[in-house]
Amino acid sequence: MEICIIGAGYVGLTTTAVLAEFGHTVYCIEVNEKKINDLKRGKVPIYEPQLEELLQKNKEKISFTTDIGESINKCSVIFVTVGTPSREDGSTDLTYLYSAFDEISLWLTEFKTIIIKSTVPPGTNKSMSEYLAEKGISVSLFNIVSNPEFLKEGSAIYDMFHPDKTVIGLGNDDKVSEAILRKIYHRLDAPFIVTNWNGAEMIKYASNAFLATKISFINEIARVCEEYDADVMEVANGLGTDPRIGALFLQAGIGYGGSCFPKDLQSLNYSASVKSVHTPILEAVQLINRTQIDSYIKKLGEHLSLLKGKKITVLGVAFKPLTDDIRHSPAIDLITRLHTLGVDVHVFDPKAHLPLDKRHFATQHKTLKSSYLDSEAIVIATDWPEFRRMDWKHVKASLKGILILDGRNCVDKNVVEQHGLVYKGVGRR
Ligand SMILES: NC(=O)c1ccc[n+]([C@@H]2O[C@H](COP(=O)([O-])OP(=O)(O)OC[C@H]3O[C@@H](n4cnc5c(N)ncnc54)[C@H](O)[C@@H]3O)[C@@H](O)[C@H]2O)c1
Numbered sequence: 001m002e003i004c005i006i007g008a009g010y011v012g013l014t015t016t017a018v019l020a021e022f023g024h025t026v027y028c029i030e031v032n033e034k035k036i037n038d039l040k041r042g043k044v045p046i047y048e049p050q051l052e053e054l055l056q057k058n059k060e061k062i063s064f065t066t067d068i069g070e071s072i073n074k075c076s077v078i079f080v081t082v083g084t085p086s087r088e089d090g091s092t093d094l095t096y097l098y099s100a101f102d103e104i105s106l107w108l109t110e111f112k113t114i115i116i117k118s119t120v121p122p123g124t125n126k127s128m129s130e131y132l133a134e135k136g137i138s139v140s141l142f143n144i145v146s147n148p149e150f151l152k153e154g155s156a157i158y159d160m161f162h163p164d165k166t167v168i169g170l171g172n173d174d175k176v177s178e179a180i181l182r183k184i185y186h187r188l189d190a191p192f193i194v195t196n197w198n199g200a201e202m203i204k205y206a207s208n209a210f211l212a213t214k215i216s217f218i219n220e221i222a223r224v225c226e227e228y229d230a231d232v233m234e235v236a237n238g239l240g241t242d243p244r245i246g247a248l249f250l251q252a253g254i255g256y257g258g259s260c261f262p263k264d265l266q267s268l269n270y271s272a273s274v275k276s277v278h279t280p281i282l283e284a285v286q287l288i289n290r291t292q293i294d295s296y297i298k299k300l301g302e303h304l305s306l307l308k309g310k311k312i313t314v315l316g317v318a319f320k321p322l323t324d325d326i327r328h329s330p331a332i333d334l335i336t337r338l339h340t341l342g343v344d345v346h347v348f349d350p351k352a353h354l355p356l357d358k359r360h361f362a363t364q365h366k367t368l369k370s371s372y373l374d375s376e377a378i379v380i381a382t383d384w385p386e387f388r389r390m391d392w393k394h395v396k397a398s399l400k401g402i403l404i405l406d407g408r409n410c411v412d413k414n415v416v417e418q419h420g421l422v423y424k425g426v427g428r429r
């Protein structure tokens with residue numbers, strides 16, 4: 001099939017690569033000219049494992065362009081993958097979605113299936129259908145389908161090839177889109193969950209809210225563990241063996257971040273509140289996450305007695321490993337807090353960089369080893385694989401202090417202690 005993908009971000013580029021691998025011809029349309037020029041030269045603007053290789057492998061089937069009209073004319077299917085960020089009040093900013101629909105509307109002369117992959121609040125697919133109708137476009141010229149995406153950054157390609165389900169939400173009278181979606185995704189071995197527009201939108205928000213709840217739950221349990229000489233890793237292990245609970249997303253740490261959980265929880269909260277639905281669980285999940293860094297700043301203060309003027313190394317800038325994405329990164333929150341307290345902050349991340357407006361908060365090093373030379377303490381803020389297997393002998397010889405504060409519970413406590421260093425984790429004994 002010939003498919004248009006609007007937006008060349010994490011979701012748009014992954015969808016482009018995977019659908020091309022499935023044999024489709026893909027036109028990836030993006031407003032940012034620099035991104036398109038880079039992509040045309042084979043330069044992928046984000047770091048995501050396997051993405052560059054898969055785009056390169058399928059380059060004959062992929063066109064990158066800023067010209068929406070020319071591409072739409074060739075395609076019967078349009079995926080919309082533009083960003084849907086949060087507004088100040090927690091509501092979702094749908095500006096990019098509306099701008100994409102404004103552009104699509106100019107070229108709707110033949111029937112198209114418009115698939116919204118962006119995460120959008122309940123009611124949005126319906127609103128977009130009405131929006132096109134209000135522009136005078138006949139409803140016989142389009143079907144809108146909600147097809148939320150569940151990939152995780154750092155394993156986006158794998159996740160898109162191996163989803164646990166494909167969710168599609170259809171308009172009331174839509175009898176044709178399910179077959180089209182099944183044809184697009186013919187290579188996937190996963191059940192289809194077919195519901196209405198609002199059902200699909202809610203599945204996406206409920207999924208992210210539930211995952212974030214698991215994380216805040218285990219972080220709260222970690223706080224209690226610390227007071228009772230219990231180890232949250234052992235508790236999570238025991239807890240996760242119950243299949244009704246499940247072992248995943250029970251990793252205690254300095255909190256969740258990223259481009260999805262923070263904004264999607266706020267958005268769901270907002271969608272509920274405008275209908276006067278009280279959501280104490282969602283609020284508690286966010287409160288725990290907002291305050292999770294506090295106790296680790298306190299631990300640093302207790303160990304070093306005075307933080308002001310001390311040299312401390314933070315390992316990690318990205319919100320999670322295997323990505324250069326820094327949106328809502330807890331590592332950056334931590335760096336910001338330490339900078340505000342007068343700490344001389346030094347950082348290292350294998351892929352991510354501090355944003356321009358926060359570059360002066362810390363010295364960012366090009367190598368791991370140079371980042372901790374003469375530091376009083378190391379704080380692990382992102383669980384990159386290279387931090388798990390650090391050369392602890394070298395660390396001990398290079399540090400001025402002895403504290404390793406593992407904000408992701410990702411390094412071996414015993415190995416660290418064997419090297420004469422002091423280990424403190426999250427909810428650890
Ligand atoms: N990042 C993830 O891991 C992930 C996973 C699942 C779902 N989602 C959801 O998918 C959506 C996209 O997320 P993302 O992280 O890929 O966003 P992103 O910000 O990385 O990419 C969006 C891209 O769309 C482009 N764009 C905006 N308006 C456009 C227009 N009118 N025409 C063409 N291009 C346009 C932007 O320039 C940008 O490059 C969001 O709703 C997000 O919540 C993201």
Ligand SMILES: O=c1ccn([C@@H]2O[C@H](COP(=O)(O)OP(=O)(O)O[C@H]3O[C@H](CO)[C@@H](O)[C@H](O)[C@H]3O)[C@@H](O)[C@H]2O)c(=O)[nH]1
Binds near residue numbers: 152
């Ligand atoms: O046990 C855990 C698991 C994750 N995290 C943190 O949670 C955040 C989010 O991690 P993850 O969910 O792995 O990455 P995302 O790429 O944000 O993916 C989430 O958000 C996407 C966008 O909606 C969804 O598609 C995915 O299904 C959903 O997992 C990161 O800061 C992680 O460090 C923890 O603290 N403990």
